[in-house]
Amino acid sequence: MDGDLEKATALLQDIQAKCQDSTNHVNDLCKRAVAWEFNTSKGISFLEVKYQMLLSYLVNLTYLMLRKAGGQSIHGDETVLRLVEIRTVLEKMRPIDQKLKYQVDKVVRLAATGGAASDDPMRFKANPDSLESKLASDSEEGSDSEDDDDQSSKLYKPPKLAAVHYDGDETVLEKKQKQVESQRKRALSSAILQDLKEQYHDGPTEIREAKDMHRLKATKMMMEKERYEEDNFMRLPMSKKERQNQKQLAGMSSLNSVTYFGSFNPLDLEEGGGEGFSNKRRKMDKSKGKSKKGGKKKGFKKKRRH
Template sequence: MEMVSSEDTARALDLLGDIKNKVGDAVTHFQNLLKKVENGSISTAKGISFLEVKYHLLLDYLMNMTFVMCHKVNGRSIKGDPSIERLVEIRTVLEKMRPIDQKLKYQIDKLIKTAMTGAVGEDDPLRFKANPSNLTSKLEGDGESGESGGEGEGEGEGKAETSKVYKPPKLAAMHYEGDETQKERLERQTEKTRKRALSSSIMQDLRREYDDGPEEVWDDADLHRAKIDRAGKERTTYEEKYFMRMSVAKKEKNEAKRLRTMSGLDTLTKFGDIRALTGGQETQEEDDMQRRKKRKVSEMFIVILSNEGNC
């Protein structure tokens, strides 16, 4: 058996003295609280039942723990003691109550603060919730104004007109992405880029070259070129029907020629972005730049077609 040093003995005596003093203070405090509860000064009927259960469990836990400590101090065996099973049971219940305690922490602190100060804080977010009484008062006011008829007709005319006008809420349906994580958003963007790369012209050419099936032939004219060709056919039909030549401004000719040349060069050098198939990723800036470029070309074609239609 190891010898106990004088230092440990002195420290143990100090701790025992401290425990004795604190136990005396606690007993005095508990006796005062017990007297107030018995006299009815402190009413716990309207309290939170969750806290009451929690405090009863803590008190029962301390009582069983004290009983076990008394057995150990007196040198008795605690093997098979029912207080051990009771301690395990109470400890399990307290651990299960911890998440509920965390959720009720804000409400409990708010109730304690309200009970101590007697008023709700100005920064309390629950103060800014909807108040149905305001809506009820407005409806009652409208009904009273309608029944009163001629009283205050000149003053209430403007208010009545504004209240009768229905203004629909300016809300648009949008896809909710609040539960979507950064990883899921990146995977969705990568899948979208991969599908766009698979439908590019270079992948279609490779598929036609190495595919054993029959080759599919279709008209590869885009929408803008189809509109230009349709406008040209309508002009030719009009000229042949009425035997007259329609005048075309030099500026319109040059603009149409330039757009046809740009469209042809674009189809020659446009192979599609296939970085998604090789491990690369398209940045958001490049995607926005492509969208702005397509929008600008579309607006230019629309202006040309509108000018040709006016002629």
């Protein structure tokens, strides 16, 4: 207990000293801002919005700390909702902040050094003039103008952008854990493990025709499609990809039939299988003999031309 009291006293003294330093620094900045020493009219507006949000967040957080230090309840206080809103906005601003990092670093370095060196990699930028050929002929210019007219007459179609999860804040360890988890799920969903699960599971065995995961997925989609068609009394068109998948499944089923050799009853002489097999062979030989004895087939004779 005495050790905790000493640590708490040391922390309070440290907080008091740092608060005093922060107060002096903020007062100095306020004086310089009032004197218009900081001209932010030509700065990046995104950073100004970000700083205003951070300042508002700190003000509301300080107000909550003051109420809790005074023993007052913060239940139902609107300050908590404002803090949640500001925190959400700041988290949504992180991707934009990361994209502007190169531009901000470039401006800060220029302000600190007063100029850029000739071999500074942040000084280089794309030259649009070098992307176009200045030796184009008049015929090419005429064709370009016609193409521009055709493009201007067409309707504008906005690009289709898909929502992508932002993973810029994830560490290398978190990305590795996600990769291991995805590999684990893929391994658990394999056909071999499904067969082992069915073999050693205590529950009843599920009887189905398809056992591989691709066939299960295709069968499920076909059942959903049939159910939709029956409920809405309409036929859904089949896309090119669905036709290809159907052909692949048909090829897999034919391959399974090729690798199936059937039973060995025809080789079992005691059960009469061999006799049946010999009878079939005799019938095949008789049919071949009849076709040979038949000789020529009936048909039209060719007339000789004189």
